[in-house]
Amino acid sequence: MVRQPSVNARDRAPLSTERIIEAALQIIDGQGLGRLTMRRLGDALEVEAMAIYHHLPRGKEQLLDGLVAHVAAAPADTRGAAGWRASLRTWARDYRERLLEHAGVLPLVVTRRNPAALTETSRSLRELLRQGGVPEERAEVAAHTLLGYVIGHAALEARAGDDSGVDWEARFAAGLDLVLAGVL
Amino acid sequence: MVRQPSVNARDRAPLSTERIIEAALQIIDGQGLGRLTMRRLGDALEVEAMAIYHHLPRGKEQLLDGLVAHVAAAPADTRGAAGWRASLRTWARDYRERLLEHAGVLPLVVTRRNPAALTETSRSLRELLRQGGVPEERAEVAAHTLLGYVIGHAALEARAGDDSGVDWEARFAAGLDLVLAGVL
DNA sequence: ACCTGAACACCGTTCAAGT
DNA sequence: ACCTGAACACCGTTCAAGT
Numbered sequence: 197m198v199r200q201p202s203v204n205a206r207d208r209a210p211l212s213t214e215r216i217i218e219a220a221l222q223i224i225d226g227q228g229l230g231r232l233t234m235r236r237l238g239d240a241l242e243v244e245a246m247a248i249y250h251h252l253p254r255g256k257e258q259l260l261d262g263l264v265a266h267v268a269a270a271p272a273d274t275r276g277a278a279g280w281r282a283s284l285r286t287w288a289r290d291y292r293e294r295l296l297e298h299a300g301v302l303p304l305v306v307t308r309r310n311p312a313a314l315t316e317t318s319r320s321l322r323e324l325l326r327q328g329g330v331p332e333e334r335a336e337v338a339a340h341t342l343l344g345y346v347i348g349h350a351a352l353e354a355r356a357g358d359d360s361g362v363d364w365e366a367r368f369a370a371g372l373d374l375v376l377a378g379v380l
Numbered sequence: 381m382v383r384q385p386s387v388n389a390r391d392r393a394p395l396s397t398e399r400i401i402e403a404a405l406q407i408i409d410g411q412g413l414g415r416l417t418m419r420r421l422g423d424a425l426e427v428e429a430m431a432i433y434h435h436l437p438r439g440k441e442q443l444l445d446g447l448v449a450h451v452a453a454a455p456a457d458t459r460g461a462a463g464w465r466a467s468l469r470t471w472a473r474d475y476r477e478r479l480l481e482h483a484g485v486l487p488l489v490v491t492r493r494n495p496a497a498l499t500e501t502s503r504s505l506r507e508l509l510r511q512g513g514v515p516e517e518r519a520e521v522a523a524h525t526l527l528g529y530v531i532g533h534a535a536l537e538a539r540a541g542d543d544s545g546v547d548w549e550a551r552f553a554a555g556l557d558l559v560l561a562g563v564l
Numbered sequence: 565a566c567c568t569g570a571a572c573a574c575c576g577t578t579c580a581a582g583t
Numbered sequence: 584a585c586c587t588g589a590a591c592a593c594c595g596t597t598c599a600a601g602t
């Protein structure tokens with residue numbers, strides 16, 4: 197006979213930072229950022245809220261930082277884009293989509309003064325620009341301009357909701373062309 | 381002898397939505413959004429927290445909506461700008477400055493699905509563009525592009541803080557030129 | 565009409581204790 | 584090592600009561 201695990205641990209994967217972030221994201225996407233509480237998160241993980249502190253000693257602060265890192269630290273994956281401008285366009289489209297998939301995290305992305313999440317993102321964007329032959333100084337400006345536009349536009353979209361009669365995807369693409377025309 | 385007012389009302393202007401918003405803004409600017417609580421707000425106004433509900437029946441929700449309206453609903457005041465592109469530039473610079481003055485409100489501006497605050501802002505921006513001769517359809521795109529850029533860049537700046545070694549004002553201006561070049 | 569005081573259901577977090 | 588349970592200081596908000 198195999199030893200029976202304790203009642204509490206039965207049928208339940210061990211807690212991990214990964215699983216905690218995942219569950220938190222699910223709560224935010226489904227119910228909104230305001231309903232993300234340590235107690236509710238514990239419930240979702242079938243654990244007492246206090247167990248979370250064992251994996252995230254800095255508590256909710258660390259949780260929010262982790263969420264920002266998870267959502268905003270996009271790798272500039274532009275495999276198979278034909279040419280440099282196409283790469284930028286692909287990058288911007290993908291990044292916008294990712295932000296909107298987790299629109300509830302946007303206020304955190306916008307104002308958490310925390311990890312190097314966005315620093316990393318803008319670095320890889322700068323790299324992309326330099327590969328296209330844009331000189332260093334212009335690349336810095338262009339990277340921030342593009343990143344600012346994508347984040348800001350995503351924020352506008354999230355604010356407006358789905359019921360504004362605007363084709364946001366088309367509008368984003370049009371504005372992107374406009375910005376890219378300036379970058380060129 | 382003049383009637384003495386009650387102890388509670390002594391030396392204290394009567395509460396008003398204006399004064400409440402003002403005090404809330406002061407708390408946010410000085411201590412951060414996270415420290416804005418109804419109780420602390422009451423203290424700042426020398427009143428019990430519950431008195432606030434008499435002026436803002438929807439409570440904290442209404443307070444946050446009011447803050448967004450106060451900060452984000454900028455009148456496109458471009459008096460004395462030489463020409464149309466100068467007007468746009470002035471508008472963008474002023475709006476950025478206003479957002480950064482109350483950077484603590486940015487997460488609310490970004491994601492409150494509430495009043496027509498930003499709708500009004502983008503409307504007046506569209507007006508400015510049409511006056512410059514930009515056709516209606518292009519004006520809509522340009523307005524959102526510009527607004528997205530300004531908000532997004534302000535968010536990047538607020539995130540980075542003052543200690544990043546970047547001249548944010550110059551970078552904003554450079555990016556703005558880049559965007560305006562596309563709008564033209 | 566305007567404000568207070570007590571109360572309620574909920575937070576994040578600490579800390580000692582269990583296994 | 585990992586999780587629990589009780590406790591603490593704080594939330595937003597309701598509601599009856601005061602003036």
